[in-house]
Amino acid sequence: MYHVAPIAADRFALAIWDPSWNSYNNCYLTPQEQGWTLIDCGKQDHTADLAAAIREVGLRPQDIGSVILTHGHRDHVGGLALFVEAEAWMSSRDASLVSEEKRLCLRPLDNTHSVAGLTVMPLGHHTPGSVALYDPTARVLYAGDYLCFFREELPPDGLVTEGNGLREKTRTFIAGWSKSPADRQQYHFDQFMRGLQTLGSWDRVDFLATGHGPVLKGGIPQFFAELLDDGGYPR
């Protein structure tokens, strides 16, 4: 089971339901100069759903010219074999997370400022090689699992949503995290907040598209500013 929804012109969210995790695992389609780019490719078990979701947009897997992986976890890299002709990119800092077979197909994102028209920003949180990708044309920020809505249902207005309840929940989570010295240390709170300062410094972001669950629309710089406030960090 999956949902497909347009985010902005020619940008699509593909949210594939994962019954074993009770979560949506997301992939995204965005156009490049020639062909299309896929951001993340889901679990190996869900390759058939991913191919069906791509066809629902009117494309075929062979139309994908580039696959960019936000990080090396199996729910983001598992479908790679479907795109044998595409250039595939991932940070080499996550190389140990993927099989040797996959590693041999991957080009390193390190020290690469831009791929397929997307700005690459290393975050180093969630996994060592986690990156955010920014589409300046459609103003979409793809954040991988650095910030995501794992195990969240889709709200009544669908996959692309203002998501005010999710914003509140995230704010409460950050505020709680900031108050626990043990959790701050264990989960690298300061590194997370520094990443948020970078993401929050971009004022031209209209959509926040994460590795799992609903895509947020509108007020994204303000949302980041609120999270920085909640965490006790300067904007």
Ligand SMILES: [Zn+2]
């Ligand atoms: Zn994930």
